[in-house]
Amino acid sequence: MSHLQTIISNFAQSDGASVVTTRADTVFVDLRQRIVEGQVPMGSKISEPELARHYDISRSTLRDALSRLEGCGLLERKANVGYRVVTLSTAKLIDIFRVRESLEGMACHLAAQCMSTEQISELKALLQEHERSESLQQGEAYFQQEGDLDFHFKIVQGSNNSLLIRLLCEELYFLVRMYRYQFGMASPRAKKAFGEHRNIIQAIEDKDGELAEILMRRHIAASRLNVEKRMNTQ
Amino acid sequence: MSHLQTIISNFAQSDGASVVTTRADTVFVDLRQRIVEGQVPMGSKISEPELARHYDISRSTLRDALSRLEGCGLLERKANVGYRVVTLSTAKLIDIFRVRESLEGMACHLAAQCMSTEQISELKALLQEHERSESLQQGEAYFQQEGDLDFHFKIVQGSNNSLLIRLLCEELYFLVRMYRYQFGMASPRAKKAFGEHRNIIQAIEDKDGELAEILMRRHIAASRLNVEKRMNTQ
DNA sequence: ACGTTTCAAATTGTCGACAATTTACGGTGA
DNA sequence: TCACCGTAAATTGTCGACAATTTGAAACGT
Numbered sequence: 001m002s003h004l005q006t007i008i009s010n011f012a013q014s015d016g017a018s019v020v021t022t023r024a025d026t027v028f029v030d031l032r033q034r035i036v037e038g039q040v041p042m043g044s045k046i047s048e049p050e051l052a053r054h055y056d057i058s059r060s061t062l063r064d065a066l067s068r069l070e071g072c073g074l075l076e077r078k079a080n081v082g083y084r085v086v087t088l089s090t091a092k093l094i095d096i097f098r099v100r101e102s103l104e105g106m107a108c109h110l111a112a113q114c115m116s117t118e119q120i121s122e123l124k125a126l127l128q129e130h131e132r133s134e135s136l137q138q139g140e141a142y143f144q145q146e147g148d149l150d151f152h153f154k155i156v157q158g159s160n161n162s163l164l165i166r167l168l169c170e171e172l173y174f175l176v177r178m179y180r181y182q183f184g185m186a187s188p189r190a191k192k193a194f195g196e197h198r199n200i201i202q203a204i205e206d207k208d209g210e211l212a213e214i215l216m217r218r219h220i221a222a223s224r225l226n227v228e229k230r231m232n233t234q
Numbered sequence: 235m236s237h238l239q240t241i242i243s244n245f246a247q248s249d250g251a252s253v254v255t256t257r258a259d260t261v262f263v264d265l266r267q268r269i270v271e272g273q274v275p276m277g278s279k280i281s282e283p284e285l286a287r288h289y290d291i292s293r294s295t296l297r298d299a300l301s302r303l304e305g306c307g308l309l310e311r312k313a314n315v316g317y318r319v320v321t322l323s324t325a326k327l328i329d330i331f332r333v334r335e336s337l338e339g340m341a342c343h344l345a346a347q348c349m350s351t352e353q354i355s356e357l358k359a360l361l362q363e364h365e366r367s368e369s370l371q372q373g374e375a376y377f378q379q380e381g382d383l384d385f386h387f388k389i390v391q392g393s394n395n396s397l398l399i400r401l402l403c404e405e406l407y408f409l410v411r412m413y414r415y416q417f418g419m420a421s422p423r424a425k426k427a428f429g430e431h432r433n434i435i436q437a438i439e440d441k442d443g444e445l446a447e448i449l450m451r452r453h454i455a456a457s458r459l460n461v462e463k464r465m466n467t468q
Numbered sequence: 469a470c471g472t473t474t475c476a477a478a479t480t481g482t483c484g485a486c487a488a489t490t491t492a493c494g495g496t497g498a
Numbered sequence: 499t500c501a502c503c504g505t506a507a508a509t510t511g512t513c514g515a516c517a518a519t520t521t522g523a524a525a526c527g528t
Contacts, residue, residue, distance in 0.1 A: 021313045021489095022511065048480070058513045059480090060294060067301040073397075079255045080480060080519055095397045102340035106332055163307075163329045167401065255519095256481065282510070292483045293510090314489055314510060 024064035027055050031065060035074050035085055036178045046075065046083035072171050074178065086175075090231045093179055096172065097224035101217045103168055104152060108200065108216035111158035112209040119158050120205055126151060127197050146180070149173060151197055155204075155216075189226060193219070258298035261289050265299060269308050269319055270412045280309065280317035306405050308412065320409075324465045327413055330406065331458035335451045337402055338386060342434065342450035345392035346443040353392050354439055360385060361431050380414070383407060385431055389438075389450075423460060427453070 031051075034040050052062045066083050069075040075083045115123075130147045156168045196219040203212035265285075268274045286296045300317050303309040309317045349357075364381045390402045430453045437446035 024511080025313065047478095049478085060514090061512055063298070063480095064301065064511085067298065067305075071301075071305040079259065081521095082480060092397070095395045098340055098344065098395055099337070099397050099401065102336040103333070106336035110332065161329045161332055163326070163333050166307075167333065258481080281508095283508085294484090295482060297510095298481085315491095316510060 023057055024061050024068075027057060027062060028065040028068050030055075032069060032072065032074060032174060035069070036174055036181055038178075038182045040085055042085050042178075042182065043087040044085050046085065048082065072174050074174060086178075088179055088182060090227060093183070093227055094224060094231075096175060096179070097220060097227070099172065100168075100176075101220045101224070103164060103172075104156065104220060105213045105217040107156045107159040107161070107164050107168065108204070109209040109213035110161055110164070111155050112204045112207055112212040114160045115158040115204060119154075120201070123151070123154055123158075123201055123204070126154060127194070127201060130197075131194055146177070148193060148197075149176060149180075155200070158204075189222060192222070196222075257291055258295050258302075261291060261296060262299040262302050264289075266303060266306065266308060266408060269303070270408055270415055272412075272416045274319055276319050276412075276416065277321040278319050280319065282316065306408050308408060320412075322413055322416060324461060327417070327461055328458055328465075330409060330413075331454060331461070333406065334402075334410075335454045335458070337398060337406075338390065338454060339447045339451040341390045341393040341395070341398050341402065342438070343443040343447035344395055344398070345389050346438045346441055346446040348394045349392040349438060353388075354435070357385070357388055357392075357435055357438070360388060361428070361435060364431075365428055380411075382427060382431075383410060383414075389434070392438075423456060426456070430456075 031040070035042075040046075046066065048059050048062055048066075052059045055062065066075060066077075070077050070083065074086055076086055077083050126147075130151070133147075153169060153173065156165055159165065196215065200212060200215045200219065203215055265274070269276075274280075280300065282293050282296055282300075286293045289296065300309060300311075304311050304317065308320055310320055311317050360381075364385070367381075387403060387407065390399055393399065430449065434446060434449045434453065437449055
């Protein structure tokens with residue numbers, strides 16, 4: 001299974017019972033993807049009549065989809081004015097990193113306590129797969145980055161805390177992916193990140209929740225510091 | 235200013251630019267309150283036609299409000315079936331505590347770094363006010379509990395991280411209030427909680443982010459352990 | 469030329485009706 | 499009596515139209 005396939009399958013299953021049935025669902029998923037990838041430019045105004053025509057649906061159906069996208073933080077709404085695609089900024093990115101530090105740290109802590117041996121095996125297999133493909137096509141930072149998100153995704157799933165899972169996998173991670181697509185910061189930390197991932201897995205395997213949490217927090221903080229450093233030099 | 239007034243004003247200002255303009259806004263705020271207070275019983279099915287009649291609005295307008303309530307985690311939706319009021323459970327409450335531990339811990343950390351001296355003074359004044367009214371009408375656990383949330387509210391506001399503020403003040407805290415109203419667990423920790431609040435403020439005043447975070451996490455963890463203990467004895 | 473006002477076009481908010489799906493209930497058969 | 503099925507009622511999904519508000523530009527005055 002390729003990285004991209006893994007990602008797609010994981011995000012699909014993250015939607016829970018989202019065997020897409022309704023039209024609004026379809027539009028929600030499609031528009032979400034288009035926003036994440038920047039096909040709908042960030043900061044741009046959403047024209048309901050235009051979008052409704054584009055998808056060949058009514059405004060009611062479209063608005064249903066839009067309200068859900070607002071819940072993901074991808075759209076912002078102002079009464080009597082309408083929706084806009086969220087405008088990313090370095091400051092907001094740092095805010096997101098801080099939230100990820102705390103939430104994923106906790107998720108990692110819980111995952112260490114309750115992941116099954118089978119889940120841990122899957123995690124290790126995922127890491128190995130990433131390392132293998134990294135050695136094959138090194139420098140292909142794009143896949144590595146999405147692969148990184150896949151790794152984090154699996155750990156959150158292992159936390160067994162549905163609120164955490166919802167907040168991270170169904171909301172925040174789409175914003176994160178949006179940043180990666182559009183700020184495209186090819187991380188110079190790819191190599192280091194692998195080692196950090198390995199250590200995190202080890203802590204989880206040892207059922208050492210406290211250590212796992214600390215390692216995960218540092219892992220994410222390192223990315224944040226990277227962004228902060230770049231911000232200051234500009 | 236009484237506690238209740240403080241609470242209301244804080245939550246009002248938390249809605250940001252929510253100078254209620256649209257009908258859906260009004261219904262959203264009102265229904266949110268009714269759900270939190272249990273006037274709309276938890277787990278109950280939302281009948282769109284019935285609710286629309288009750289508020290004398292169309293289903294479109296109602297659905298706008300409902301979709302926002304879903305974003306707060308107060309309603310759950312299933313395609314082709316409709317909305318239900320969320321069903322609270324001890325397990326979910328513990329999930330919430332874990333998220334609060336991590337998020338509010340981080341908020342407290344950041345607040346220690348960037349709260350202004352004026353903000354800190356306000357925080358101290360709030361604590362004093364709580365202590366005063368506590369000594370006056372001790373045992374009135376209800377006010378203390380809402381007051382406690384008010385305290386946490388102010389710290390989160392001081393974090394200067396709008397994502398944190400949104401996640402906690404505009405989403406999670408309504409769920410927390412719902413639990414307090416409906417599970418009505420009069421905390422036996424009231425007295426202890428005051429001391430913990432005082433120590434947290436001290437750490438913030440000392441700009442000791444790490445300590446402030448640890449203290450806040452322990453403060454919330456203590457409530458969680460309280461619930462877990464009660465759960466096991468039943 | 470600049471700021472203000474006015475009015476028209478476009479957009480969002482709201483409504484009621486119809487279509488598609490689910491739910492409830494009564495009937496049929498074993 | 500119980501399980502299964504089919505039809506009718508109720509509910510949600512979707513649609514197009516109208517009302518309220520915002521936006522943009524033209525007209526006006528200074």
